[in-house]
Each structure stands twice: as structure tokens, then as C-alpha cells.
Amino acid sequence: MMETRxxxxxxxxxxxxxxxxxxxxxxxxxxxxxxxxxxxxxxxLDAVRRDAVAQVKAGAAVIDVNAGVPGVNEVELFxxxxxxxxxxxxxxxxxxxxxxxxxxxxxxxxxxKPLINSVTGxxxxxxxxxPLAKEYGAAVVALLQGDGGIAPDPEGRVAxxxxxxxxxxxxxxxxxxxxxxxxxxxxxxxHKAATVTLExxxxxxxxxxxxxxxxxxxxxxxxxDRDTINNIFIVLTIEAGATCxxxxxxxxxxxxxxxxxxxxxxxxxxxxxxxYRKRIKEHESNQVA
Amino acid sequence: MMETRxxxxxxxxxxxxxxxxxxxxxxxxxxxxxxxxxxxxxxxLDAVRRDAVAQVKAGAAVIDVNAGVPGVNEVELFxxxxxxxxxxxxxxxxxxxxxxxxxxxxxxxxxxKPLINSVTGxxxxxxxxxPLAKEYGAAVVALLQGDGGIAPDPEGRVAxxxxxxxxxxxxxxxxxxxxxxxxxxxxxxxHKAATVTLExxxxxxxxxxxxxxxxxxxxxxxxxDRDTINNIFIVLTIEAGATCxxxxxxxxxxxxxxxxxxxxxxxxxxxxxxxYRKRIKEHESNQVA
Numbered sequence: 001m002m003e004t005r006x007x008x009x010x011x012x013x014x015x016x017x018x019x020x021x022x023x024x025x026x027x028x029x030x031x032x033x034x035x036x037x038x039x040x041x042x043x044x045l046d047a048v049r050r051d052a053v054a055q056v057k058a059g060a061a062v063i064d065v066n067a068g069v070p071g072v073n074e075v076e077l078f079x080x081x082x083x084x085x086x087x088x089x090x091x092x093x094x095x096x097x098x099x100x101x102x103x104x105x106x107x108x109x110x111x112x113k114p115l116i117n118s119v120t121g122x123x124x125x126x127x128x129x130x131p132l133a134k135e136y137g138a139a140v141v142a143l144l145q146g147d148g149g150i151a152p153d154p155e156g157r158v159a160x161x162x163x164x165x166x167x168x169x170x171x172x173x174x175x176x177x178x179x180x181x182x183x184x185x186x187x188x189x190x191h192k193a194a195t196v197t198l199e200x201x202x203x204x205x206x207x208x209x210x211x212x213x214x215x216x217x218x219x220x221x222x223x224x225d226r227d228t229i230n231n232i233f234i235v236l237t238i239e240a241g242a243t244c245x246x247x248x249x250x251x252x253x254x255x256x257x258x259x260x261x262x263x264x265x266x267x268x269x270x271x272x273x274x275x276y277r278k279r280i281k282e283h284e285s286n287q288v289a
Numbered sequence: 290m291m292e293t294r295x296x297x298x299x300x301x302x303x304x305x306x307x308x309x310x311x312x313x314x315x316x317x318x319x320x321x322x323x324x325x326x327x328x329x330x331x332x333x334l335d336a337v338r339r340d341a342v343a344q345v346k347a348g349a350a351v352i353d354v355n356a357g358v359p360g361v362n363e364v365e366l367f368x369x370x371x372x373x374x375x376x377x378x379x380x381x382x383x384x385x386x387x388x389x390x391x392x393x394x395x396x397x398x399x400x401x402k403p404l405i406n407s408v409t410g411x412x413x414x415x416x417x418x419x420p421l422a423k424e425y426g427a428a429v430v431a432l433l434q435g436d437g438g439i440a441p442d443p444e445g446r447v448a449x450x451x452x453x454x455x456x457x458x459x460x461x462x463x464x465x466x467x468x469x470x471x472x473x474x475x476x477x478x479x480h481k482a483a484t485v486t487l488e489x490x491x492x493x494x495x496x497x498x499x500x501x502x503x504x505x506x507x508x509x510x511x512x513x514d515r516d517t518i519n520n521i522f523i524v525l526t527i528e529a530g531a532t533c534x535x536x537x538x539x540x541x542x543x544x545x546x547x548x549x550x551x552x553x554x555x556x557x558x559x560x561x562x563x564x565y566r567k568r569i570k571e572h573e574s575n576q577v578a
Contacts, residue, residue: 188558191554191557194550194552219551224562225543225547228543229547229551229561232524232547232551235524236524236525236528236548236552254517258520259521261483262525263483264480264483265480266480268480269476269477269480272518273513276514
């Protein structure tokens with residue numbers, strides 16, 4: 001099993017190699033969060049700071065940072081937000097933007113080896129994002145979406161992964177710096193949507209041993225009680241090879257700890273029990289406050 | 290994938306064959322339920338009746354019945370309890386007793402094809418329980434525990450399964466009438482305990498296509514927040530091949546519906562959505578009451 005290493009100025013986080021699942025906290029994203037978008041637009045980054053601290057407290061080992069606020073110049077805002085999060089928490093960051101100029105501006109201020117979120121298998125994306133990852137020595141989330149869209153079957157998605165691996169290799173990015181997202185579509189539209197994702201994950205794990213990530217909340221879109229579906233899907237993705245998750249850490253932390261435990265990755269149940277004690281303690285201090 | 294059929298006087302329940310997970314409600318068991326044991330000892334079977342109805346309402350398609358009350362003659366009590374449950378709910382029963390005389394007495398009053406819970410791979414158990422299953426045409430839960438105890442590895446457990454399959458075959462019990470329990474030990478004592486179970490399940494599923502059941506609550510013994518661990522383990526056992534679960538239906542119902550959905554066994558998410566609506570309705574009627 002491969003190891004993907006990312007870092008900030010002070011520490012390294014290793015994804016994979018049989019380690020427990022790494023949570024990449026995804027709350028710093030104005031998409032669908034109106035209030036956060038408004039404060040970010042006004043230049044007030046206090047909420048960003050608080051969210052970053054809360055995600056790390058909830059168990060996130062990496063923070064995903066997105067500054068795509070409609071009507072705001074992302075090239076200016078993104079590096080500022082990255083700077084604020086770097087100062088607020090001592091963990092590596094995932095730089096989340098589809099805008100190559102904004103990414104470049106963030107990569108320039110970032111200290112350490114970040115995760116870029118994301119490249120796709122589309123020609124234009126590979127041509128812009130992979131050279132950036134190479135230049136700044138970053139790892140990168142690779143979405144299995146090609147010029148023909150998202151393949152409906154595992155074969156098609158694995159073919160896109162192969163293309164990404166080859167292209168990365170051709171410009172000197174090692175395979176262990178790619179973390180693949182096998183794309184979860186909603187079960188509301190197709191009841192086989194999740195099994196295609198899980199099967200793609202197993203194939204990539206077994207054939208390449210690469211690290212796999214998932215943004216898991218799409219899967220429940222349009223269905224009731226989405227948290228239950230998301231949590232169950234997360235359990236199954238970890239079994240199928242996900243070594244990290246881009247997600248709200250506080251919503252999934254206890255499921256993920258229990259999954260690592262059941263899958264034999266938590267000797268003496270040490271992480272599970274310590275996570276449980278922490279939760280009890282927080283609950284008690286919330287009741288006092 | 291094999292189909293195991295059990296029935297009561299009016300209807301058949303089919304386990305396996307790609308169908309959604311069958312819940313076998315396990316609340317009718319005085320072990321560890323002091324109050325229930327007391328009422329059963331006094332001959333009051335109202336609580337039994339209520340529990341059976343509640344389990345079916347919570348989604349159990351089969352009810353497990355155990356009448357092992359210390360100090361009470363099980364040979365007399367067991368058929369009475371079975372009779373009461375047969376009258377209370379219109380679903381097949383799992384007859385749960387280690388006592389061959391009590392089992393025989395229950396089999397005599399039972400109407401339909403029950404599930405016997407259980408035979409083990411121990412010589413004495415195979416010699417008493419398998420002929421009973423044959424004589425009464427019952428299906429039977431087969432625990433993968435041999436004369437040497439519970440094997441620490443999948444190879445050892447699969448060997449016990451093979452022995453049980455051969456022995457059953459030799460007296461005319463077809464393989465589809467065996468439902469295997471791959472034995473979950475506690476993670477508190479050994480952090481690889483669950484992975485051994487899951488690996489055994491996958492091998493039996495892939496090699497024999499047999500139906501698999503699990504009594505899943507052992508796995509969390511001695512650990513905090515047992516419900517979280519049990520629910521996660523259940524998700525993973527279903528992925529590994531469990532087609533039915535002996536469990537408290539009301540505790541696991543929504544996890545199991547979501548797991549079936551994510552694993553592509555619920556077209557149009559119909560069962561998931563209807564389960565959700567039922568839960569909301571119950572919640573509302575509880576608030577009114």
C-alpha cells in the first residue's frame with residue numbers, strides 16, 4: 001500500500017500504508033453556505049478561522065480550503081484565506097479551486113507540501129493542473145472524470161485513472177502523489193451508483209495500491225435522512241480502499257473511528273476509546289457552559 | 290447466490306438470492322433481560338407477545354425465540370412460548386435453544402418450516418441437531434465452532450463449515466438449508482477479531498454461495514458506545530455476504546436499509562424511503578401520545 005505525504009511548515013501527514021483513515025475537513029467552502037460566503041465577501045475571515053479550529057478539534061488532520069465566492073476575485077482572496085488558515089491551525093492544507101491562477105497564488109504563499117484539489121482526466125485540466133503540482137511539489141486529488149464525462153462503469157473510470165497516472169508520470173509526478181476520487185453519483189437517480197464507485201475503488205486499490213479519497217455527500221442527494229446514507233457509504237468506501245475522506249469531520253468522526261477499529265487498524269482500540277472519551281468530555285463541558 | 294426458505298403457516302420468507310437483508314428479531318431471549326426472565330418464569334407471556342409485535346413493526350421478518358430461563362423446565366416452557374409468538378405475529382420463527390429435548394418439543398408445535406438456532410461443528414451437536422432438522426424439514430443456523438473451539442483464522446473456520454456441509458449432506462439436508470454464523474469475537478480482546486470474521490464470510494460466500502447470518506453484538510463487548518461499533522460491523526458484514534442478521538430490529542433497521550440501498554439492492558430507493566416515512570410517522574404519533 002502506497003504512502004502519500006503532505007505537510008505544512010511543521011509537520012507531515014501520511015495517507016495510506018495501512019494507517020487509520022485521514023479526515024480532510026471540508027467546512028471552509030462558501031458553496032452552499034450563504035453566511036460564510038457573505039463574511040468572506042466582506043473580507044471578514046473570523047468564521048474561516050473558527051471553522052478551521054473546530055474541524056481540527058473534531059479530528060481533521062488536513063483542512064480543505066475553498067474560496068470560490070461568487071463576485072469576488074478568487075486570485076486575491078484565495079491566498080489570503082490560505083494564509084489565515086495556516087496561521088489558525090497547524091495542519092497541512094488541501095487547496096481547493098478550479099481556477100489555475102487562484103491555485104498558483106495560493107501555492108506561492110503555502111508553506112510545505114499541499115494537496116491540490118483537484119485535477120480531472122479532462123485534457124485541459126491535466127494540461128494546467130499537473131504542471132502546477134510538479135512545479136510546487138504538491139500531491140493532487142485526481143477526479144475520475146474524462147473528456148467524455150463520468151463513465152457509468154468501473155472499466156471507464158479505471159481507464160481515466162490510467163491516463164492520469166501516465167500523464168503525471170510523463171512530467172515526473174510519482175504515482176504516490178495522486179489521490180484518486182472515484183466519483184459518487186446520487187443513489188436517488190440510479191440505485192447502482194454507489195456500487196460502481198465502490199467497485200472502481202477496489203480495482204484501483206488492488207491493481208495500483210494507490211490512495212483513494214472521497215467527497216461522499218453526493219451519493220445521498222435528493223434522498224431523506226442524508227446523514228445516515230453518507231455515514232454508511234463512508235464505512236463501505238473505507239472497506240473498499242478509501243484512505244482519506246473530504247468531509248465535515250464532526251459529522252463522521254465516530255463512524256470513521258469505529259470503522260478503522262472493526263477493520264483491524266486500531267490496536268487495543270486505543271484511538272476509538274480516546275475518541276470516545278474526548279466526545280464525552282466535550283459533551284460534559286458543553287453542558288456546563 | 291443460494292436461497293434459504295423458511296415459513297410459518299401462512300407465508301414464506303426467502304433469505305438470499307440478492308434480496309435485501311432479512312432481520313431476525315432477537316428480543317425474545319431472557320438471557321441478560323432480568324424482567325423478561327421473571328415474567329416468563331411466572332408464566333406471564335404478555336411481554337413476549339409485546340416484544341414480538343414490536344420487533345415485526347420495527348422490520349423483523351423472522352422472530353428468534355429463546356426460552357432459556359434458569360430454574361424453569363425449558364422442555365415445557367419453550368413450546369408454550371413458541372405457541373404464543375406464533376399467535377402474536379404472522380412471520381416464521383427461529384427456534385433458539387441448545388437443549389435438544391426443548392427443541393423437539395418446539396418443533397412438534399411449530400407450523401411451517403422454521404429456522405433452528407443452532408448447530409455447531411462439534412461432534413455431539415451435529416449428531417443431535419442435524420437429525421432433528423432433517424426430521425422436521427427445518428433450516429438451521431450453523432455456528433463455525435468445532436470440537437477444538439473457535440478457530441483463530443478463516444482457514445480453520447471454513448474447515449468447520451466444510452465439515453458441517455458434508456455431514457448435513459450425508460443425512461439429506463441440502464446446503465441451502467444451512468445458514469452459517471462465522472462467529473464474531475470481541476474487538477476489545479483482539480483488534481483483528483472482526484477482520485477474521487469478515488474474511489471467513491467472504492470465503493464462504495465466494496466458494497459456496499451460502500447464506501450467512503450474524504449475531505453481531507459480541508464484537509463490541511467491553512468497549513464503550515457499543516451501538517456505534519455494532520452498526521458499523523453490521524454494514525461491513527452485509528458487504529461481506531451476510532444475508533440475514535439476528536439482532537434487535539429497532540436498533541439497526543435504518544442502518545440496514547441504508548446499507549441495502551448503497552449496495553444497490555433497493556431499486557428507486559423504494560424500501561429506504563418507505564422505511565424513512567414509517568419512522569417519521571412513528572415519531573410523530575409518539576409525540577402526539
